[in-house]
Amino acid sequence: MKLSSQAQAFVLHFGEMGSRWGFNRTVGQMFALLTIHNKPVNADQLAEALKISRGNVSMGLKELQAWRLIELHHQPGDRKDYFTASGSIWDLARTVFEERRKRELDPTLTLLRQLLLTEPRDEQETEAQKKIQEVYSLLEMLDQFANTLSKLEHKDLAKLMKLGSGLNKLLDLKAGAKAKKPGK
Amino acid sequence: MKLSSQAQAFVLHFGEMGSRWGFNRTVGQMFALLTIHNKPVNADQLAEALKISRGNVSMGLKELQAWRLIELHHQPGDRKDYFTASGSIWDLARTVFEERRKRELDPTLTLLRQLLLTEPRDEQETEAQKKIQEVYSLLEMLDQFANTLSKLEHKDLAKLMKLGSGLNKLLDLKAGAKAKKPGK
DNA sequence: CTTAATTTTCAGAAATTTCTGAAAATTGTA
DNA sequence: TACAATTTTCAGAAATTTCTGAAAATTAAG
Secondary structure (H helix, E strand, O other): OOOOHHHHHHHHHHHHHHHHHOOOHHHHHHHHHHHHOOOOEEHHHHHHHHOOOHHHHHHHHHHHHHOOOEEEEEOOOOOOEEEEEOOOHHHHHHHHHHHHHHHHOHHHHHHHHHHHHOOOOOHHHHHHHHHHHHHHHHHHHHHHHHHHHHHOOHHHHHHHHHOOOOHHHHHHHHHHHHHHOOOO | OOOOHHHHHHHHHHHHHHHHHOOOHHHHHHHHHHHHOOOOEEHHHHHHHHOOOHHHHHHHHHHHHHOOOEEEEOOOOOOOOEEEEOOOHHHHHHHHHHHHHHHHOHHHHHHHHHHHHOOOOOHHHHHHHHHHHHHHHHHHHHHHHHHHHHHOOHHHHHHHHHOOOOHHHHHHHHHHHHHOOOOO
């Protein structure tokens, strides 16, 4: 497994960014490598290419499988497990996106919902509740938004991309549609 | 600074989630506390309420100021610095969102742009370039999307929220508009 | 069943991040 | 200016996360 300097840069970068995206450096590197490399790769090759221990590769593959980001293949006459990134780039992004939504938004929404159920006992708590309600509304909207986004098919995505700055124009459109209606 | 059990739960939770949202536990707690508490709070009060060292509070406040999430106030006849969360909940969310976009997307876009400039030297590299291009297109779209979102005013947000599952309906609307005229 | 190839596990090592607290620096007041 | 209140800094301690590598477990072939 010789990596071109391009691939090398790509892999190292996704290692560094990995932590921001929800996995650690080596998992990020493994994922990046499987993504740019179009041939299936086995664990020993990963360990060698990334200069990390075999055990670490095993753990990383397990994690990537839990995220459903990679899939297992076999080469005829070879007992080793081979892996590739699963699905299109958009599929992968969507999976990561969805997973992050689950981890970053859902637990908070659950807690805030609980907090909103209890009656405020004094002025101070009433004020706090108001804030909690605001945070809740906002996060719920983000959650629905993310949820919808992650359900989009590839063709819907293409639609969005064609619109250029997307949301901007969509909002304009909405404003236009609203303006046509009488009243208010 | 006595925290109600509600406030307590809120603060502790945002501490735990903090790392997922880009800051560490104590910074998350400090931010949460300043967010639910409507009176200005000073550093000693934070240290006491969160049971952390005065030095840690100082560092955390510095970080929150760098993010522009809090602002400084003064009480007449008191030399201490007092802090509040700055702006509305939506302002805060937008700031966090924007900051994360900068940290998570921009550096990657910059690298990928560079990688796309160099000519592929063989079949292998040509394939890699294709993948890089795909990743680039996707992330660029996400970036524009996030950028637009973070520029939305509060009233635009309200507009979006009224639409319920937002994007879903917007996309329907768009499809309708393209086909002919919206009937809804 | 036995054996060899392969993968997984996990205790402890290494690396990284966060936190403390005392000392240094800064600030406001007299 | 001198001084006390307050904030900041930062070296090292503590906590947490990641990684290694050898041993255990699993798997497939003969």
